[in-house]
Amino acid sequence: MVTRAVYPGTFDPITNGHLDVIERAARIFDELIVAVATNPAKQPLFSLEERALMVREACAHLPNVSVETFNGLLVEFARSIGAKVIVKGLRAISDFDYEFQMASMNRKLAPDIETVFIMTSLEYAYLSSSLIKEVAMLGGCIEGLVPPPVLPRLREKLVERGCISHSGL
Numbered sequence: 124m125v126t127r128a129v130y131p132g133t134f135d136p137i138t139n140g141h142l143d144v145i146e147r148a149a150r151i152f153d154e155l156i157v158a159v160a161t162n163p164a165k166q167p168l169f170s171l172e173e174r175a176l177m178v179r180e181a182c183a184h185l186p187n188v189s190v191e192t193f194n195g196l197l198v199e200f201a202r203s204i205g206a207k208v209i210v211k212g213l214r215a216i217s218d219f220d221y222e223f224q225m226a227s228m229n230r231k232l233a234p235d236i237e238t239v240f241i242m243t244s245l246e247y248a249y250l251s252s253s254l255i256k257e258v259a260m261l262g263g264c265i266e267g268l269v270p271p272p273v274l275p276r277l278r279e280k281l282v283e284r285g286c287i288s289h290s291g292l
């Protein structure tokens with residue numbers, strides 16, 4: 124039996140912390156679908172398609188990983204693709220409350236789907252997409268913190284938004 128897992132997130136943009144979780148989950152499960160959520164509540168910097176494209180580029184070396192976008196309930200999406208496992212990354216204690224809430228709600232909605240947590244590697248424990256954007260906007264160096272294809276796209280987006288000048292990042 125093939126074990127298919129789904130790794131959901133906003134990925135605005137994907138970071139090396141996300142990629143670390145993806146690479147490790149891809150070694151555990153037969154198939155991993157990275158599911159990029161619309162998430163209008165967060166007002167993402169990048170469009171859904173741009174976020175999915177960056178995840179695809181970052182995961183190009185992983186043959187059992189594919190990337191999809193979704194709208195609506197995660198458990199409905201997981202069911203629609205036949206995934207029995209939801210993978211989430213866990214960084215610090217601060218993540219626990221929210222993740223516990225979401226895992227419990229998802230189990231209530233779909234008891235047949237299990238949430239599995241992967242502890243983020245220590246070197247990425249402090250990373251988040253929000254922090255990456257803040258540092259980049261303020262002219263800090265984010266090399267080594269995001270997959271290489273993200274750097275030019277983030278620079279381009281911040282220039283387009285007037286947040287940095289062409290020489291920034």
Ligand code: PNS
Pocket residue numbers: 131132133134160162195196197198224225226228229
């Ligand atoms: O990367 P994020 O922003 O932490 O990802 C959050 C995400 C997309 C996993 C979460 O918001 C989600 O599952 N959204 C889909 C809508 C849904 O199912 N909501 C109920 C969750 S209990």
